[in-house]
Amino acid sequence: MTTAPLPAPKQPGRFARFWDSDLVYSFRSSPITVVASIMALLLVLAAVFAPLIAPYDPFDPSSLDLSDGFSRPMQPNEITGKVFWLGSDGQGRDIFSAILYGSRVSLIVGAASVLFSLVLGVGLGLVAGYVGGRTEALIMRVADIQLSFPAILVALLVFGVARGLIPPALQEQMTLLVLVIAIGLSNWAQYARTVRGSTLVEKNKVYVDAARLIGLKAWPVMLKHVLPNVAGPVLVIATINLALAVIEEATLSFLGVGMPPTQPSLGTLIRFGQQYLFSGEWWILLFPSLVLILFALSINLFGDWLRDALNPKLR
Amino acid sequence: MTQPVLSVQDLTVEFVTRRGTLRALDKVSFDIARGEVLGVVGESGAGKSVTGSAIIGLIDPPGRIAGGEVVLSGERVDHLPPEQMRRVRGKRIGMIFQDPLTSLNPLYRVGEQLIETIQTHTDLNAADARKRAIALLDEVGIPAPDRRIDGYPHEFSGGMRQRVVIALALCAEPEFIIADEPTTALDVSVQAQIIALIKRLCKERGTSVMLVTHDMGVIAETADRVAVMYAGRVAEIGPVREVIKQPLHPYTQGLMGAIPSIEGDASRLVQIPGAMPRLSSIPKGCAFNPRCSKVFDRCRVDRPELIDVGGHQVACHLYDKAQAPAGKTEIAA
């Protein structure tokens, strides 16, 4: 074009541009996603601020009163007259407070294990893609095997092995850490695959050679280019994996190999509640289950939207 | 008078996006006579392929035909209900795509795909359809067609596959075929053979062809008439010889300058400065005005219509005698 550049049109503010971007637009125009995100955010906030919100401390034995046991939701207890919003369990523990603390544990395990598998997977993926050769073959082969073994099975095995290796006295305190590692180790392969793919693509681009020629180390240059490229897919995997990890933790706890009763997660609470399935105290089982489902569902809805939004080809 | 096989009038195709409506085709008009080969040239994104898709009724949403009409041998086909349009496709309009490697279903034998198409459009039984399929393969130059008919697409080379694709497009004897860049994905060595084959088959059957390509050389050899497209509009249309000898539109002149010729010396290879505008930012007036060396005020305001100039039609204000600035009407050689 030969014409002189036009005077720049008035730039909209940073927020206006953000608000008008394709990603935010597709977010705004999907009410389900908005609702799901708000729901997920509320649940996370409730879990984080559990000690401030919870009306009782469910794990302080001195505050428990057996005569508060089996209070129905929203109804005053027949003996003590106390009202528990979501009812209480056999020991008079407030279900609402137990859920708040339980989701805290679930969320900590979920988030920490996602972080663990993300760091591990991205790291191994970078190494595999960059180094190549036997290292790459080995890493990717292990990833293949891990992917074909269902996560829950890997986690159970890791858990069992850890139990065999850790002295019994320490087991209870270390359960949380063991769970994080077990779940983390069962989910890293997807990240590794994605990152390796992108690394291979970037590695063969000219700028990497150029960087070498002018005496820069190729590593940092590539990191600078690979990481932004994989940020989208990795974020999608991490989001969906957060829901998976929370479910996985709940499943392990439900199977009796997860969080101990002294530090219950949502899964542990559901395991207790299941005992009352036949005797009519439905609230002990129902409310923790609902919270678990809502959390997983809202995260999944958000993750699903994110995947479609970052991959416009599929719509 | 003879009725054209295909007549396209003011065809407009729009894509509705949230940023506004993009016009991929803007009032495109042309006719194709019986047995005629019309070449359609232009840069990628000029609307050549969209024109083909619109004629055959296969524009993917969110695109839609927003105006104009497509008339096939006197019958309007742009607003037919889907089932009727399906019967037109393959039967009356054939289409050849760019990439023969991906045009055939890899999981079915070549014969199965041919017989399926033949039986969709005729009442032939399976045995007769098979005979017809073998005859067609023979006609498009596949050696040992009675054996090759049971082969899978991956067992054919690229050029051979494109021959199969041509057989598929012709198997119901359509009156008109659209060849959308039929040689672009092929080896240079087989391109000429495929073009010659299309030309020969259509001549024998009296089939009209719309040959979409960005290769002026192919057009020069094959087409009777040529339409030059730019930014979703027809810039110039006329008999091939005249357009090549005497291109009128400054864009066509630029395109001709861009084909290397054996006789001409290298200094004549000119490039048009700039790039075709994106659909979202087509300038007012003539779409070519920001790149045109002969631009004047009116070009930035009025959109030029096709006008008859010396045996062909051009959409350029330079040739509108009443309006053009003095001294600019001489025809560039």
Next chain:
Amino acid sequence: MLAYILRSLMQGLVVMLAVAFIAFSMFRFVGDPVVNMLGQEATLQDRAELTQRLGLNDPVPLQFARFVADAARGDFGISYRQGRKVSALILERLPATVELAVLSAIFAFVTGIAFGVYAAIRRDGWIANLVMSVSLIGVSLPTFLIGIGLIYVFAVELRWLPSFGRGDTVQIGWWSTGLLTTSGLKSLVMPVLTLGFLQLTLVMRLVRSEMLEVMRADFIRFARARGIPERRIEFRHALRNTMIPVITIAGVQLGGVIAFAIVTETVFQWPGLGALFVNAVQFVDVPVMSAYLLFVAFVFVLTSLLVDIVYVALDPRLRGGVLVPVK
């Protein structure tokens, strides 16, 4: 083609060996096998004798070779906790798990493919959207909660179906089947639904997205341009091409069926291998754990071999010499 199958057999063998190595390391290095077998009170002499008998003084590679040879003959040692041969425990519980897993897999694939194809073809219809939303809920529902929910509705409230166990079984040779009695079949309903549901949603979503992908392919466009009826394009041209990636992933999903059988068996107190494994993990019964690991690996290798064979049957490009090595 033979070479192709041979190659995938070789790969399977390598995987088995790798898993065997993990199982062996677990057995050898997690806890002390001698202490586990004899208990803390055994005399030093007893221990030395057992150590000698188990060959634990031999070089590690020799021990591994012996472990592999024993496993290949079906000898996985003795359960620490139950004091019985692991192979006997596994054989006893195998039929329960196999019947549950196979029925669930069939249920998941048949319904999953049907729903997935429907959701792809009518992608903007309200039923398709409903199916997709329900499937997302399905992915978010932990398997054990589905089981508990079913028990609550059909066993506690309606009292139609039993809430635990296999019901009456019939012994055919060493195989005990629940498929031949009414109570056996009734007992299967809820576990099969529970175990199949997650796989069903996964298969369905996979089929839908693969089919949408295939529907964008050039050869579909070309088929449309030839006037092939839409129904025929969908069910003949698109479906078969969809099945190729679906089958690969479906093979892997079968592993998922086995894994979640662990959860389902726990919920329904189903006397299968999964329940055996969970108990083993709780009590660090390493011989059972490593035997189960090998069992799962074996199932995995078997299914991927099966997938490869189906692959060859579906895709002509893998047949007739194309993949046969040149030399």
